[in-house]
Amino acid sequence: MMKPMLAALGATALAFGPGAAAAQDYPERPVEFIVPWGPGGGSDTLMRIVANHAEEHFGQPLAVINMPGVGGTVGLVELSRRDADGYTISQIHEGLLVASKTGLTDLNWDSFEPVALMTSSPQYFVVNADSPWQTFEEFAAYVKENPGEVRVGVTLGGVPHLHAAMIEEAAGIEFSYVGYEGTGERIRALVGGNLDAAIGDVSSSLQFVENGDLRFLATGAGERLSQTPDVPTFKELGHDLELTITRGIVMPKGSPQEAIDTLEAALEQTAQDEEFVQQINNAGAEVDFRAEEAYEGYLENLDATILRLVSRLEG
Structure with missing residues (x-):
């Protein structure tokens, strides 16, 4: 009787002990944050603000590393090759979906695990x-x-x-x-x-x-912005255009749900930080937090929209 009981207890420990402990311990070390664009642009500026403020809520640094090249796909290719352990993340925006539709890359938004949408930037x-x-x-x-x-x-x-x-x-x-x-x-x-x-x-x-x-x-904003009150919108000028870039965080495909949930919670807390919101606004963007499920829905709809519009790039 004793051996089967010990075996059962051992199986229970394997199922709930180490895995649960690992989930509870995450993050145990800094997370590498690949920004697939060069220094000085909108993605670099905004994601450094995100990284700096999220650290307080996440408990570990998000170390930004720029990996530009080939329309923002070089860094994302690197992300796709990293271990799906929650310790490498990256940023995507509409560019990945456009690159996928135009044949620049085989990657698309669903090649990764969306964590949360963070910002939107009128163009x-x-x-x-x-x-x-x-x-x-x-x-x-x-x-x-x-x-x-x-x-x-x-x-x-x-x-x-x-x-x-x-x-x-x-x-x-x-x-x-x-x-x-x-x-x-x-x-x-x-x-x-x-x-x-x-x-x-x-x-x-x-x-x-x-x-x-x-x-x-x-x-391309929906209405005039406080930072540029004298600049008209395309809609004011008679053109039904709303041009913006949204930026969200993703992990490699297959990353642990516990890691996704932990980072998502930290990003949500970050999005409610008044100093963070002010810095994002000062950088010309808006905080537009959407949790994992809502972000996935947004990306699905966006993918369909770009598929419909990408023919305008031909020729």
Whole structure:
């Protein structure tokens, strides 16, 4: 009788002891946070704010490492190869879904475990302040008369490319595209006079607008923003466009649910932190926390939307 009883107790310990202890102990060490874009752009700025504030609620540092390249997919390929143990995370936005639909990568949002959506960033159409265009209407009129002449900086096959193509379609105009890896890179090129216009955001562009180097012509926000009250929305200008980039956190496929739940809870607490919200707003974005299930639903709907719109990138 004693041996079967001991065997049963041993099985119970294996089932509930070490596993439960491991779950309770998570996180035991710092988590590597891969940001698949270069320094200085919107993703880098916002995710460093997330990492800095989440540490207090998570109990371990989220160590940010930039891994840019190939439209944001290099870092995500690296994430897909990491152990699914909860100790490597990354950030995705609409760019991954666009890259998947355009054949740039075999990865998609469901190649990973979504944890939570954290921020959304309205996009802007930006020109050099030395350009003759004071309004988007003036710009569109010029481009309509000179199709393919104006050089617009985007991430080719990425969300900025999609957004610019949506502007082309809505306004009945045609751009010449120049590709850059990240927002910061193309905005610096615009400041340097190597482009005529670009898709940008507040975090990468507002300082140059305030310095008199660049000019915002329109925003893809749903309504005018407090940081740029004089910049009209595309909707105000008669174009049914709402252009934004959302940023969320993912883990490798198969990561422990306990790890996902623990990080999700820490991120939710972070999203309620007033100082965090203020810093995100100061960086030109909004806190838009959505927990795992809601975030998955958002990504599913977004995937269908991009599939419907991606044909506008052809040609």
